[in-house]
Amino acid sequence: MRIAVIDDERPARSELKHQLWELLKDAQIDEGESGAQALEMAGEVCYDLFFLDINLGDINGTVLVNALKNMQPAMKIVFVTAYSEYAVKAFELEVEDYIMKPFDKKRLEKMLKKCKITKKAEKGTDSVRRIAINTEGKTIFKEVGDIVYIETYNRGCMIHTVENDYFEGKTIGEFEKKLGDMGFFRSQKSFLVNLNKVKELFLWKNNSFAIKMEGYEKEILPVGREKIKVLRQLLGG
Template identity: 30%
Template sequence: MNQRPIRTLIVDDEKYSREELIFLLQAYSEIEIIGQATTGHEAVAKIIELQPELLFLDIEMPGMTGTEVASVLKEMQSPPYVIFATAYPQFAVEAFQVQAKGYLLKPIDESQLTETIEHIKTLKLSTTGQQETTEISQGKLAVETEGSIIFLAPEQIQFVYRDDKNTKVVTSDHSYETKMTLKELEARLTPFSFFRVHKSYLVNTSYITGMNPWFNGAYQLHLSGSTEQIPVSRNYVKPLRAKIEL
C-alpha cells in the first residue's frame, strides 16, 4: 500500500539553508513541503495551522531556539517528527533529549538525508494504522469564524469547495472559511468518506442522494439536506460511482 507524501515544514532563519534543503528534498517523492518558517515562534504558529508530520528544524535561531520549539511540541497530542538540521554538532545530546528522530549536520550529506527519510518512513508506516483509527473515531476539523475556533466532526460536513482564493467548509446550517487548501483538506478528510469530485469540490459521500447528467459527460450531485448542485467532472464520475455503489 502506497503511503501519502509526508507533510513537511522547513524551519531555519537562514534563507540559503532553507533553499538548499528544499532543493535536496525535491528528489524524494515521499516528501511534500507544505511551508517554511524563519523563527521558532513562527514555526509553532505554522505547526498549529498546517499540522505537518515532519519538521526539519534549525537549532540556533534568534528569539526561540530549535530545542525550545521541540520542547513545546512534546506537549502536543500528535506532534510532528523532528529532524534537526544544524551546523553545530555539540547540540546532539540536547536534541535527542527532546525526542528528535534525526540530527543532520550542515552542509547536509545526501546519503545521511536518505537514511533519515527512510527512518521516518518506517516510523510513519508503523503508526499509520493506529493514527488512522484514532482520527476516524475522534478527529475534528478546526475552522475559524468571527474570531473564534469551531471544531467540526467530519460527519457534520457536507462538502468543501474552493471559492476564488477562499476555501469553504459547508454543513447543513452554516458555511465556514478556512485557511487550508483543498488539497490539505482532502488529505485529512479522505479517511472519513470524503471524495474529490471536481478540481474545486470535495464531497462527503454519505450525503449523496442522487446524480443527474449535466453536459459533456459531467454530472451534478444532489446532497441530503442541501439545495446545492455539486458539479462532478467527467473524469471523476466512474471512480465516484465505484466508491459509493454496492
C-alpha cells in the same frame, strides 16, 4: 511519506530537500521559513518527519518542540543546526535526532535509518491530513475527511463537518485551492463538496442536477451544468 523542512534560510531548505529526495524519491516535502509557519503547517497536515531549524527568526526551535509534539505526538522531529553544542539540548528535549549544517548525505541517511524511515515507507498510504479552522476567536483543528461540504456564507464560508458547522472568513476559492487535491470538488460556484461524502446525485428542477451529502440529507446542493459530466466521472457514475 510527508516531510516538513522548516528553516529561515532558503539555500539550506533547498539543499536539505535535494538530499532527502535522493534518499526518498517519492516523498512529499513541504517547506516553511518561520516558527509561526511551522505551527500552521503542523495544524493542517500530519507529517511523518519534521526537520526544524533551531535558530529561526521568530521563535526558537527549542521552544516549538513541545507545541509540535502536542499537536502531532507520532511525528518524528529532527533538529537542524549549525552549532554542535545543541546536540545535548536535542536529547534533553527528546527529539529523534539532529543534523549539522552543511548537510552530509551519509549522516542524513543514518538519521533516516535511526528514525526507521526507509524507502519501504514510500509505498505507504498518505498520512491523515488536518485543516486549521479559525472561528470565533480560536483555531480548531479538524481532519479533512470529517468535512462534508463548504459553502459561501456572508463574506466567508460555512464549513459543515460530521459534528458541527464553523464559519471562517476565507473565500471558497481559497478552500478549493487547499482541498482540491484531497478529494474535494467545486460542484457549483457556492459549494465545495467532499466526494467521499456524496450520498445521492439526482435530477432536480429544470433538468438540472443536485446532490445530497451524508448527514445533511435535508439540504439540496445544486450542481452546475458544466460540472455534471466531471462529477459523474469522479463518482464513478
